Amino acid sequence: MPRLNPVFANLSAYPIAALEAKKRRVAESGVRIFDFGTGDPREPTPEFIRQALLDAVAPRCGYPSVRGRPPVREAIAGYMQRRFGVGVDPSTQVLPTAGSKEAVFHTPLLVIDKDADDDLVIFPDPGYPAYQRGALFAGGTPYAVPLTEDHIFRPWLLPSDVLSRARLMWSNSPHNPSGAVTPLADLQRTVDLCRKYDILLVSDETYTDVYQGDDVPHSMLECGVEGVLALHSLSKRSGMTGYRSGFLCGDPTIIAQLATLRSNPGLVPQDFVNAAAAVAWADDAHVEKRREIFAEKKLLFLDFFDEVGIEALGRSSTIYLWIKTPDGQTDVEWADRLLAAGIVVSPGPMFGVSGAGAGYVRLALVPSMPVCREAIAVWRTLL
Numbered sequence: 001m002p003r004l005n006p007v008f009a010n011l012s013a014y015p016i017a018a019l020e021a022k023k024r025r026v027a028e029s030g031v032r033i034f035d036f037g038t039g040d041p042r043e044p045t046p047e048f049i050r051q052a053l054l055d056a057v058a059p060r061c062g063y064p065s066v067r068g069r070p071p072v073r074e075a076i077a078g079y080m081q082r083r084f085g086v087g088v089d090p091s092t093q094v095l096p097t098a099g100s101k102e103a104v105f106h107t108p109l110l111v112i113d114k115d116a117d118d119d120l121v122i123f124p125d126p127g128y129p130a131y132q133r134g135a136l137f138a139g140g141t142p143y144a145v146p147l148t149e150d151h152i153f154r155p156w157l158l159p160s161d162v163l164s165r166a167r168l169m170w171s172n173s174p175h176n177p178s179g180a181v182t183p184l185a186d187l188q189r190t191v192d193l194c195r196k197y198d199i200l201l202v203s204d205e206t207y208t209d210v211y212q213g214d215d216v217p218h219s220m221l222e223c224g225v226e227g228v229l230a231l232h233s234l235s236k237r238s239g240m241t242g243y244r245s246g247f248l249c250g251d252p253t254i255i256a257q258l259a260t261l262r263s264n265p266g267l268v269p270q271d272f273v274n275a276a277a278a279v280a281w282a283d284d285a286h287v288e289k290r291r292e293i294f295a296e297k298k299l300l301f302l303d304f305f306d307e308v309g310i311e312a313l314g315r316s317s318t319i320y321l322w323i324k325t326p327d328g329q330t331d332v333e334w335a336d337r338l339l340a341a342g343i344v345v346s347p348g349p350m351f352g353v354s355g356a357g358a359g360y361v362r363l364a365l366v367p368s369m370p371v372c373r374e375a376i377a378v379w380r381t382l383l
């Protein structure tokens, strides 16, 4: 038997993997499954994006470069300008990534020195599980910041001895799992704080284009570029989870260092994926259509939850609803009860490090509208 990395050996399975195993067991018993677990929407990828990928598969595809070819970086710069009014130089400030998860996992490798006292990686709790895991594998110390009722991340409330030991901070707005959107003034405060303490700030903006209503999320880069990176993804924006496509952009010095770091493992999206990404980032019409689909699904569930007295957060952004467990049951008990009827939801603690997320379950609005309606009919029978 190989001797294992203790970080790996001591970690439980990635939370979604554990949920998948539970779901399989129920499905094998013959129960029809309504899967609101993993955030992998079922809507097809727009045809013009698929075609762009197919057209780019040349008779010979050579090694892609870490920075990617100019067209994808130019399309990304165009998107940042259109969407946020932020100008970035495509040759120095943009780095395509193979989805955003790997960037969350690998970015700590740039700044963490496992032998130093200042080895903290700060992130919101509950939050996306890869923030903690990336910190651990890089040899850093995860520092989970418990979020209060409104789920807004306010790192300026942390004690200065914590901030002075931090090298990396993750912010995530709109926030998975709660859907909370951080106001621009609070983003600015976060940027100012990280500059004061010389902390690399990475803003995970994976859900920035999936909003419902008028509260349009901002980018951290609207508050300045020095010491700041924004992380984006086509997974939810364009229905491209399987393509593995995203980008980091911001401070050109850090982008250059990351490009060098990432050349070691060869963390490089394929050129044909970048070709599809280029047309996706250049187009907003398909994103608008997807927004309408998720708004419709949210309304359907919110009408149901409001009618039966279930409290839900995340009403205006992300593909999720973050719902409070009814009195007298734990989140796991409630999720198990729903699962026995075929409805898969994620118990809140799956997203928490220090007990955060308890008392909630997350519903990912990924099935189609007709399936959502059927699931609600099943859910009613449980009330």
Ligand SMILES: Cc1ncc(COP(=O)(O)O)c(C=O)c1O
Residues within 6 Å of the ligand: 039, 098, 099, 100, 101, 102, 104, 128, 172, 176, 204, 206, 232, 233, 234, 235, 241, 245, 246
């Ligand atoms: C907050 C957040 N960041 C990053 C990711 C990773 O997304 P992807 O790797 O598909 O771009 C997810 C996926 O659900 C997420 O919720």
